[in-house]
Amino acid sequence: MKELTKTYAPKEFEDRIYATWCEKGYFTPDPASKAPTFSIVIPPPNVTGQLHMGHALDDTLQDILVRYKRMQGFNTLWVPGTDHAGIATQIKVEEQLRVNEGITRYDLGREKFLERVWDWKRQYGSRIISQLKKLGTSCDWTRERFTMDEGCSRAVKEVFVSLYEKGLIYRGNRIINWCPHCKTALSDAEVEYEEQAGHFWHIRYPIKGEDGYVEIATTRPETMFGDTAVAVNPEDEKTRHLIGKTLILPLVGREIPVIADDYVEIGFGTGCVKITPAHDPNDFLVGQRHGLEQIKVMNDDATMNRFAGKYEGMDRYACRKALIADLEAEGYLLSTEPHSHNVGTCYRCGTTVEPLTSDQWFVKMGPMIEPSLDAVRSGAIRFIPERFTRNYTVWMENLHDWCISRQLWWGHRIPAFYCDECGELTVTKEESAVCPKCGKPMRQESDVLDTWFSSALWPFSVMGWPDETEDLKKYYPTSTLVTGYDIISFWVSRMIFSGLEHTGKAPFSTVLIHGLVRDAQGRKMSKSLGNGIDPLEMIDKYGADALRFALATGNAPGNDMRFSDEKIEAARNFANKLWNASRFVLMNLTDDDMDLTLPRAEEMAAEDKWIVSRFNRLTRSVCENLNNYEIGVALSEIYDFTWDTFCDWYIELAKSRLYDKESEGASVARRTLLWCLTGILKLLHPYMPFITEEIFTALPHEGESIMISFYPDYDEHLLFAREEEEMERVISTIRAVRNRRAEMNVPPSRKANLIVITPYPETFRRATPFFEKLASAETLTVVDSYDGEGAVKIVTDSATVAIPMGDLVDLEKERARMEAERAKVLAEIDRIERKLANEGFVSKAPAAVVEGERAKLEKYRLTLSQLETALANL
RNA sequence: GGAGGCAUAGCUCAGUUGGUAGAGCACUUGCUUCACAUGCAAGGGGUCACAGGUUCGAGUCCUGUUGUCUCCACCA
Numbered sequence: 001m002k003e004l005t006k007t008y009a010p011k012e013f014e015d016r017i018y019a020t021w022c023e024k025g026y027f028t029p030d031p032a033s034k035a036p037t038f039s040i041v042i043p044p045p046n047v048t049g050q051l052h053m054g055h056a057l058d059d060t061l062q063d064i065l066v067r068y069k070r071m072q073g074f075n076t077l078w079v080p081g082t083d084h085a086g087i088a089t090q091i092k093v094e095e096q097l098r099v100n101e102g103i104t105r106y107d108l109g110r111e112k113f114l115e116r117v118w119d120w121k122r123q124y125g126s127r128i129i130s131q132l133k134k135l136g137t138s139c140d141w142t143r144e145r146f147t148m149d150e151g152c153s154r155a156v157k158e159v160f161v162s163l164y165e166k167g168l169i170y171r172g173n174r175i176i177n178w179c180p181h182c183k184t185a186l187s188d189a190e191v192e193y194e195e196q197a198g199h200f201w202h203i204r205y206p207i208k209g210e211d212g213y214v215e216i217a218t219t220r221p222e223t224m225f226g227d228t229a230v231a232v233n234p235e236d237e238k239t240r241h242l243i244g245k246t247l248i249l250p251l252v253g254r255e256i257p258v259i260a261d262d263y264v265e266i267g268f269g270t271g272c273v274k275i276t277p278a279h280d281p282n283d284f285l286v287g288q289r290h291g292l293e294q295i296k297v298m299n300d301d302a303t304m305n306r307f308a309g310k311y312e313g314m315d316r317y318a319c320r321k322a323l324i325a326d327l328e329a330e331g332y333l334l335s336t337e338p339h340s341h342n343v344g345t346c347y348r349c350g351t352t353v354e355p356l357t358s359d360q361w362f363v364k365m366g367p368m369i370e371p372s373l374d375a376v377r378s379g380a381i382r383f384i385p386e387r388f389t390r391n392y393t394v395w396m397e398n399l400h401d402w403c404i405s406r407q408l409w410w411g412h413r414i415p416a417f418y419c420d421e422c423g424e425l426t427v428t429k430e431e432s433a434v435c436p437k438c439g440k441p442m443r444q445e446s447d448v449l450d451t452w453f454s455s456a457l458w459p460f461s462v463m464g465w466p467d468e469t470e471d472l473k474k475y476y477p478t479s480t481l482v483t484g485y486d487i488i489s490f491w492v493s494r495m496i497f498s499g500l501e502h503t504g505k506a507p508f509s510t511v512l513i514h515g516l517v518r519d520a521q522g523r524k525m526s527k528s529l530g531n532g533i534d535p536l537e538m539i540d541k542y543g544a545d546a547l548r549f550a551l552a553t554g555n556a557p558g559n560d561m562r563f564s565d566e567k568i569e570a571a572r573n574f575a576n577k578l579w580n581a582s583r584f585v586l587m588n589l590t591d592d593d594m595d596l597t598l599p600r601a602e603e604m605a606a607e608d609k610w611i612v613s614r615f616n617r618l619t620r621s622v623c624e625n626l627n628n629y630e631i632g633v634a635l636s637e638i639y640d641f642t643w644d645t646f647c648d649w650y651i652e653l654a655k656s657r658l659y660d661k662e663s664e665g666a667s668v669a670r671r672t673l674l675w676c677l678t679g680i681l682k683l684l685h686p687y688m689p690f691i692t693e694e695i696f697t698a699l700p701h702e703g704e705s706i707m708i709s710f711y712p713d714y715d716e717h718l719l720f721a722r723e724e725e726e727m728e729r730v731i732s733t734i735r736a737v738r739n740r741r742a743e744m745n746v747p748p749s750r751k752a753n754l755i756v757i758t759p760y761p762e763t764f765r766r767a768t769p770f771f772e773k774l775a776s777a778e779t780l781t782v783v784d785s786y787d788g789e790g791a792v793k794i795v796t797d798s799a800t801v802a803i804p805m806g807d808l809v810d811l812e813k814e815r816a817r818m819e820a821e822r823a824k825v826l827a828e829i830d831r832i833e834r835k836l837a838n839e840g841f842v843s844k845a846p847a848a849v850v851e852g853e854r855a856k857l858e859k860y861r862l863t864l865s866q867l868e869t870a871l872a873n874l
Numbered sequence: 875g876g877a878g879g880c881a882u883a884g885c886u887c888a889g890u891u892g893g894u895a896g897a898g899c900a901c902u903u904g905c906u907u908c909a910c911a912u913g914c915a916a917g918g919g920g921u922c923a924c925a926g927g928u929u930c931g932a933g934u935c936c937u938g939u940u941g942u943c944u945c946c947a948c949c950a
Contacts, residue, residue: 840930
């Protein structure tokens with residue numbers, strides 16, 4: 001028989017086991033399977049990224065579900081892959097070019113630059129995949145995908161053309177978020193707001209032909225060059241007289257009208273708002289309503305353009321500073337007050353975004369909103385925890401059109417073509433098209449699509465859509481999507497409306513949301529703080545199983561969790577415990593113990609039936625919790641059972657029979673041990689795949705791997721209520737004896753004779769070896785009555801145990817202790833009696849609860865009478 | 875401005891349809907018990923933020939208050 005090393009050493013086997021699983025093809029579902037399917041698509045990590053704790057958590061949860069379902073016999077598929085991550089990847093490669101070669105992408109040109117990015121992708125693209133493998137993820141690697149591979153590109157074109165033809169994609173000049181550093185448009189979702197200290201500058205706008213002026217407050221004076229009106233609310237008495245007047249823009253001298261628009265809030269500020277349609281989303285709308293001219297005053301890099309006059313070429317902030325100084329010098333600056341406000345920043349580079357008007361491509365969201373809300377309302381898609389439904393609904397309801405074009409090079413190039421000859425715009429899936437109108441060659445749109453445009457199609461593009469493939473038929477819609485709450489708006493909602501629009505089906509039925517992994521102090525892990533914990537380092541130090549355990553335990557769905565050395569150490573210790581318990585079982589087994597079935601009920605001792613019955617209950621509870629996505633609760637149940645019930649009690653109880661190796665009892669104990677241990681390994685396998693596999697294959701076992709064995713199932717034939725009760729009596733009495741001995745500082749080496757008075761004489765006679773081994777008993781004698789003086793009396797709800805230890809006993813102390821105990825029991829009896837006397841309780845509480853209280857009362861009464869007898873005998 | 879989370883043992887957190895509270899770590903005491911000191915045994919420690927309400931019964935459901943975190947919106 002195989003032997004296990006003395007301590008748990010995950011490095012010795014994790015890689016080997018993973019390689020074996022891959023070789024055997026266990027991760028690939030059987031195409032012939034008729035079983036119900038369970039499918040998941042991985043949230044694709046950035047192709048050039050590295051595994052961080054967020055991934056580790058996300059993918060651990062998915063692997064737990066996938067392995068659980070696979071062991072339950074589902075036809076299970078987990079599709080892996082990576083995302084091209086437009087901006088993120090392009091920034092990285094540009095940075096590398098700058099550092100290594102001192103050049104920009106423009107020096108290389110589009111084609112050469114893209115070659116470089118593909119090189120980069122080839123070089124680093126497999127890194128995160130191999131890191132995922134280290135974690136133990138059971139993805140079907142034969143189906144690995146990339147958001148810019150041929151299939152995904154085809155799906156993207158198909159969707160783009162289809163939406164365009166339906167009128168759901170349009171090109172327009174509208175106000176968008178512009179990142180001056182990335183030099184691209186961003187969607188609303190890609191803008192992060194942060195509170196920044198700023199100022200309100202109050203500026204005087206003179207009224208034409210009058211002496212008066214209008215006071216304007218602004219946080220962004222440099223946009224003044226783009227002002228094309230000043231607005232007041234038509235209902236505002238204080239400003240109504242200004243409507244229709246003409247103002248003169250300070251320093252610029254341009255004339256702008258005062259217009260009336262109820263966008264201006266009465267009572268806020270000066271009641272007069274400068275309107276800059278080209279640089280503010282609200283002003284843009286006001287401008288549209290009033291037909292105002294849009295004057296863009298900045299270049300793509302946020303330097304000022306010719307409309308800024310002498311400030312042309314200055315950076316927007318430099319311009320602001322100079323402008324304020326000039327306004328002050330000319331007497332236009334009325335006052336300055338500090339003002340803190342939210343500033344939009346680019347989610348990739350952190351640069352303050354500039355709202356500006358620009359020609360971009362948009363997805364018209366209107367018609368897709370209602371079906372997306374319906375899918376959730378009807379229950380076709382369920383969020384877990386449920387509260388994220390609201391998060392999703394609110395976002396969906398307030399959705400604006402989605403700006404999908406990016407002025408980047410890395411990404412899906414928009415399949416639109418311009419004919420410079422006749423001005424025709426053609427949107428087509430075809431390459432290098434010729435103008436359908438004039439036959440001249442066309443020029444393809446240079447913009448690429450938002451990364452999230454292709455991610456949104458992921459659940460069906462990876463299945464082969466738009467073709468009616470076998471995978472699509474079998475595995476789409478997918479079952480569960482597992483992701484963090486931080487990308488519900490970026491990704492989850494876009495997959496939902498895309499799935500509904502293009503396949504007519506919601507892409508998944510359940511969305512399991514998890515929180516963020518924070519550091520031990522509760523801070524968000526970030527590069528700039530340098531507080532990130534590297535999952536690979538953790539795997540190296542503690543093993544992948546310990547990492548997975550630490551991530552799966554101790555937190556409820558949707559809540560953030562803290563990660564600490566403490567936590568993963570506890571997980572590693574648990575692995576070590578399981579390892580050593582297995583060593584114990586293994587070293588006791590003999591060559592005859594290849595029978596993997598449980599001994600027959602008649603053969604089993606009370607303790608065997610007890611552990612089997614408890615395991616059976618555990619199985620039921622674990623499955624219930626896993627089915628409800630209570631992944632952490634299920635794990636802690638397995639943990640408690642393994643450590644407390646199996647190791648601390650059952651193994652110890654079994655030892656007394658194992659000594660006599662040849663005996664029938666030893667054989668039964670060995671088979672029960674093996675059966676239970678194997679069951680624990682199976683229950684635990686989804687969480688800790690490596691250690692359970694290593695032990696499983698070391699033990700006598702059926703089948704070549706635990707990962708393709710069947711998950712334990714509740715079996716009513718394995719419920720032994722009577723033996724459970726019997727063993728609980730024994731255990732609680734052993735505990736009580738230990739407790740008294742510890743209180744009295746009796747060393748374990750000092751054995752004692754136990755005299756037991758009990759209504760369950762047989763139980764205690766049979767349990768004699770347990771008291772000898774676990775309660776330092778020399779002998780155990782069951783008697784009808786005992787009045788020995790100078791004995792310590794231990795009273796439980798099933799027995800009075802007397803220990804004659806004359807010299808050690810202080811009679812007065814004993815009396816006091818027992819009186820105290822009596823008082824406690826009396827209080828309990830009183831409490832329960834009052835409860836049972838309460839008619840409301842008896843008539844309204846469930847029968848089982850009332851029955852439970854009655855049983856408790858019974859026990860307390862027994863304890864009380866025993867205590868009183870003992871006191872009388874003292 | 876709107877929405878939501880959290881508030882339970884010294885610390886970090888569980889607590890699944892309401893039935894007087896649990897774990898890990900830390901702490902105290904005792905153990906070289908032949909699987910494990912990454913261990914074994916015993917123990918101390920909580921008016922479940924506060925105030926009301928529903929109920930026979932509330933950590934759990936409802937309302938409000940306070941503290942704290944997050945998301946969304948963006949009134950210049």
